[in-house]
Amino acid sequence: MALQRRTFLGVAAATAGTLAAPMVLAQGKPRVVVIGGGAGGATVARYIAKDSDGAIDVTLVEPTRAYYTCFFSNLYIGGFREMNALGHSYGGLAAGGVNVVHDWAVGVDRDAKTVTLAGGASLPYDRLILSPGIDFVDGSVPGWDLSAQNAMPHAYKAGSQTELLKAQLMAMPEGGVFAMVAPPNPYRCPPGPYERVSMVAHLLKSVNPTAKILIADPKEKFSKQGLFEEGWANHYDGMIERVGPDFGGANTSVDPAAMTVDIDGEVTKVDVCNVIPAMKAGRIADIAGVTDGNWAPVNAADMSSKIDPNIYVLGDASAQGDMPKSGFSANSQAKVCANAVRGALTGSTVFPARFANTCWSLIDTNDGVKVGATYEATDEKIAKVDGFISATGESADVRAATYRESEGWYDGITADMFG
Amino acid sequence: MIVRLLLALVLLAGTTAQAEQGGDAARGEELFNQCSGCHQVGQGAVDRIGPHLNFIFDRAAATADGYRYSASLKRAADGGLVWNYETLDAFLENPRAIASRTRMSFRGIDDQQDRDDLLAYLRKFSDDPQNIPESAPTAAAVDHTVAPEILAIVGDPAYGEYLSGECTSCHQTSGAGEGIPSITRWPADDFVTAMHAYKVGVRAHPVMQMMAGRLSDEEIAALAAYFEQVEE
Numbered sequence A: 001m002a003l004q005r006r007t008f009l010g011v012a013a014a015t016a017g018t019l020a021a022p023m024v025l026a027q028g029k030p031r032v033v034v035i036g037g038g039a040g041g042a043t044v045a046r047y048i049a050k051d052s053d054g055a056i057d058v059t060l061v062e063p064t065r066a067y068y069t070c071f072f073s074n075l076y077i078g079g080f081r082e083m084n085a086l087g088h089s090y091g092g093l094a095a096g097g098v099n100v101v102h103d104w105a106v107g108v109d110r111d112a113k114t115v116t117l118a119g120g121a122s123l124p125y126d127r128l129i130l131s132p133g134i135d136f137v138d139g140s141v142p143g144w145d146l147s148a149q150n151a152m153p154h155a156y157k158a159g160s161q162t163e164l165l166k167a168q169l170m171a172m173p174e175g176g177v178f179a180m181v182a183p184p185n186p187y188r189c190p191p192g193p194y195e196r197v198s199m200v201a202h203l204l205k206s207v208n209p210t211a212k213i214l215i216a217d218p219k220e221k222f223s224k225q226g227l228f229e230e231g232w233a234n235h236y237d238g239m240i241e242r243v244g245p246d247f248g249g250a251n252t253s254v255d256p257a258a259m260t261v262d263i264d265g266e267v268t269k270v271d272v273c274n275v276i277p278a279m280k281a282g283r284i285a286d287i288a289g290v291t292d293g294n295w296a297p298v299n300a301a302d303m304s305s306k307i308d309p310n311i312y313v314l315g316d317a318s319a320q321g322d323m324p325k326s327g328f329s330a331n332s333q334a335k336v337c338a339n340a341v342r343g344a345l346t347g348s349t350v351f352p353a354r355f356a357n358t359c360w361s362l363i364d365t366n367d368g369v370k371v372g373a374t375y376e377a378t379d380e381k382i383a384k385v386d387g388f389i390s391a392t393g394e395s396a397d398v399r400a401a402t403y404r405e406s407e408g409w410y411d412g413i414t415a416d417m418f419g
Numbered sequence B: 001m002i003v004r005l006l007l008a009l010v011l012l013a014g015t016t017a018q019a020e021q022g023g024d025a026a027r028g029e030e031l032f033n034q035c036s037g038c039h040q041v042g043q044g045a046v047d048r049i050g051p052h053l054n055f056i057f058d059r060a061a062a063t064a065d066g067y068r069y070s071a072s073l074k075r076a077a078d079g080g081l082v083w084n085y086e087t088l089d090a091f092l093e094n095p096r097a098i099a100s101r102t103r104m105s106f107r108g109i110d111d112q113q114d115r116d117d118l119l120a121y122l123r124k125f126s127d128d129p130q131n132i133p134e135s136a137p138t139a140a141a142v143d144h145t146v147a148p149e150i151l152a153i154v155g156d157p158a159y160g161e162y163l164s165g166e167c168t169s170c171h172q173t174s175g176a177g178e179g180i181p182s183i184t185r186w187p188a189d190d191f192v193t194a195m196h197a198y199k200v201g202v203r204a205h206p207v208m209q210m211m212a213g214r215l216s217d218e219e220i221a222a223l224a225a226y227f228e229q230v231e232e
């Protein structure tokens, strides 16, 4: 990895004349380039631009014109949200002084300190911030690769994949089987697969009540397990079966052409199959050479890469310690990073790092639960300080209030990301 | 003031019957408990998190002297919003129906009888001036007391701005909010008192207890100083 610092994706990097804007960099100003306009990247770009008041030139590279949040995408499947309510444009960031470039970053030259875009442009940086989210580990579910994502969607990047999964669920024959192959740790949004099962169950209960849900799970335990299992028994009794590793759930393969799932030798014909493979840092982190194994190790105090001090890695792609890979975590890390980068480039005060996370999940109508923790930076990692989790047996009022709170959180974090 | 009272009395004719008919002011006083965290009414009432509510009937919206209203409510006021029985009733039913980004973090009251009772109570402090001197001052805007030396700490708004990143993952700086309340432009004392109430567990909310639990007195003061003056 250290040998080859200049690498490119297999994309012809010769398209001419796409990007005038990033070449017109203000003279003498320190330059920050952010790759990825999601929970981590949008937040960090917005905060650096806002707090430095024009003293730092901030460029955000993001291929899509609208970011569809993974958070609340399960609620779309359950029928609690419209897809267009999950989409956010970058107009607010541009208005806030961020130079938004819609393109893919395909190369990073760490010696020259430049980022190459698919369109051919080259962006110089003083500090580079990577928040590219996740990609999937090849071969983690035998029989599945990206070419099978239409037959067996992952729906773990929101948008068309989520719509496809929902369309397949709606078209499922009466009494059919929905299977989920759940991912091994670590992965983005620990309660995400189980919230998804809840929302699928909610949908099927109204449109296809005799349908069944089968989960093949390589993990012994999962996030908020007691709360989900209580909720499934309360709302979806008899509908959901989970096969954990004690019954071979870790030994699962699929056949997308035959629409079968093989759990430890037992083959089941299914109607819809949601494969959520093992995950790793978004590929550009690898290309930049800042990964060690599947993830990019960072220093907890400022989210700087342990491999290159001029590069920072936020959100899902980073290996930081105890924080779960969530939008809330990425947003929290982004604000610590923004403060540190600004300090490094302009000498502004750098305050000590502090992090927090809360993840809400919806089990059924007005049945919301949450888990959260605070974190601090230690020498070796981001370490948990204190935490809480919703209790089993809570009153309907508390659960309804928790759901309303999650709706408020969605508005809050998206305003914090996109202005 | 006199002119306004006279005017109020004249205009009152239309609304009195309605409010008196439907509303039980004594019950309304109890219902007001859900408002008193932010609003005061009665003798000595002053602006706190929300504006005081004396003489609210027939007052043009967003005109309590000295209170910094949300841009949204000011816009509604520019559009001619005056508080009377109908508009207050609609506002109480769903604040966002009247001012979409009001800082009043309140879901509204569905029950017509509850709204009538509450309005009957509030009306006592609007159109019946002779009642005001006898009314007890409402409960303090907060549910907890903190030591004066803690309230006296002068917070550093720059540090507060940094710390506010922990708040704005959920609470909107603009003051808009549903499900998650607004914390923008609270009087610093109220902010400090509320945060200490979470810190010591008097207020029950697991996320807030956790967040407040690790904030020092200086950090709470810094946040209070920042949010008190933040621009929407």
Ligand SMILES: Cc1cc2nc3c(=O)[nH]c(=O)nc-3n(C[C@H](O)[C@H](O)[C@H](O)COP(=O)(O)OP(=O)(O)OC[C@H]3O[C@@H](n4cnc5c(N)ncnc54)[C@H](O)[C@@H]3O)c2cc1C
Pocket: A035, A036, A037, A038, A039, A040, A041, A061, A062, A063, A064, A067, A069, A070, A071, A072, A073, A074, A103, A104, A105, A106, A131, A132, A133, A134, A155, A156, A157, A188, A189, A192, A193, A196, A282, A283, A284, A314, A315, A316, A317, A325, A326, A327, A328, A329, A330, A358, A359, A360
């Ligand atoms: C079903 C589901 C439910 C979830 N629910 C919640 C929840 O309730 N709460 C919560 O906090 N989190 C939730 N999450 C997790 C959350 O979505 C992620 O943790 C979060 O988005 C991570 O932020 P990020 O910045 O690391 O990556 P992302 O938000 O994924 O952003 C990465 C961005 O980088 C861009 N990008 C990638 N490569 C390149 C490149 N080479 N060049 C330019 N741009 C690039 C991508 O287009 C993308 O926009 C959920 C996730 C899923 C899948």
